[in-house]
Amino acid sequence: MSTQELAPQKRTRYADEESVVLARNYKFSDEETDNRFISPDRDPESLCPYCDRLLPEVPTAALADLLEEAYRRSYRDARPANPLGRKAPVGVYASLCTRHMFESELMPKATAEGWPTAIDWSALSARVVALKNHLEGILHDAGRPIVYNQEKPMDTVPGAGPRMECIFWRELVGALELHGSRRAIGVEGLFGTFDKVQPGYYGEKGFVIMHETLDAMFPMETTSTDTIEPLELREFIGRVLIPEVAMCLIMEDMGINVGEEQRAVTIMRESSGYGVSMFPTEDENDFQGDGILFEE
Numbered sequence: 001m002s003t004q005e006l007a008p009q010k011r012t013r014y015a016d017e018e019s020v021v022l023a024r025n026y027k028f029s030d031e032e033t034d035n036r037f038i039s040p041d042r043d044p045e046s047l048c049p050y051c052d053r054l055l056p057e058v059p060t061a062a063l064a065d066l067l068e069e070a071y072r073r074s075y076r077d078a079r080p081a082n083p084l085g086r087k088a089p090v091g092v093y094a095s096l097c098t099r100h101m102f103e104s105e106l107m108p109k110a111t112a113e114g115w116p117t118a119i120d121w122s123a124l125s126a127r128v129v130a131l132k133n134h135l136e137g138i139l140h141d142a143g144r145p146i147v148y149n150q151e152k153p154m155d156t157v158p159g160a161g162p163r164m165e166c167i168f169w170r171e172l173v174g175a176l177e178l179h180g181s182r183r184a185i186g187v188e189g190l191f192g193t194f195d196k197v198q199p200g201y202y203g204e205k206g207f208v209i210m211h212e213t214l215d216a217m218f219p220m221e222t223t224s225t226d227t228i229e230p231l232e233l234r235e236f237i238g239r240v241l242i243p244e245v246a247m248c249l250i251m252e253d254m255g256i257n258v259g260e261e262q263r264a265v266t267i268m269r270e271s272s273g274y275g276v277s278m279f280p281t282e283d284e285n286d287f288q289g290d291g292i293l294f295e296e
Contacts, residue, residue: 042081142227200272205280205282210245214237251264
């Protein structure tokens with residue numbers, strides 16, 4: 001029998017086009033399925049050829065593509081725990097293993113929690129623009145003065161105006177008052193708050209669209225920043241407005257009532273890891289905004 005390795009068969013698309021789920025349907029020669037290698041309690045076709053962990057039963061299109069790409073750049077390496085194992089430099093399969101662990105662990109949680117597996121990206125910019133009045137209130141409301149380096153930051157009670165009602169502003173002002181401006185918004189502060197300001201299950205792709213939409217709504221050249229000093233506009237957008245937008249959209253998605261914002265913030269932060277993996281930035285054409293949306 002020929003020892004030539006057989007390439008994966010053409011993927012079969014499921015009927016549910018919206019989920020973009022593809023079946024993994026690999027066929028192997030008799031030599032590759034030699035029974036003397038097979039572990040009695042595991043089906044070798046259910047294992048990752050590289051790390052030997054279980055693959056999800058139904059891989060997504062992204063995972064199927066990574067499997068095929070790694071297959072082309074690897075060679076057969078049968079081992080007792082996985083007779084269908086393959087070998088390649090780590091760089092060939094690292095993203096594959098990260099992806100299948102995500103699909104095996106985080107995607108079931110996402111399904112259970114009701115986080116979306118598909119988002120209408122073409123509508124996202126318009127949804128952000130619809131929040132313009134709300135966001136302008138946060139941007140231009142002077143709020144109360146920031147007092148730096150307080151031993152104990154003053155409690156900021158909601159109800160004092162649009163900005164002080166914003167959860168993300170209150171968190172940021174607490175950091176500013178406790179640590180000082182440069183430390184709170186510098187590199188140290190950035191890494192300390194990174195997870196808190198990610199747009200949840202909207203992921204990196206959603207972040208790009210939100211950011212570019214907000215940049216168009218509030219141009220740096222014409223937007224007054226007097227009320228947000230010592231922050232620069234880009235910092236205010238990244239630390240306050242983007243998470244505020246994400247929170248508002250999650251409230252819309254999940255049917256969360258006004259007054260229950262903290263529930264949406266919890267969902268946003270719990271789903272941020274899922275969003276980063278599920279909706280990564282693909283290319284420079286991710287932004288779906290339409291300039292007409294910004295006309296007054």
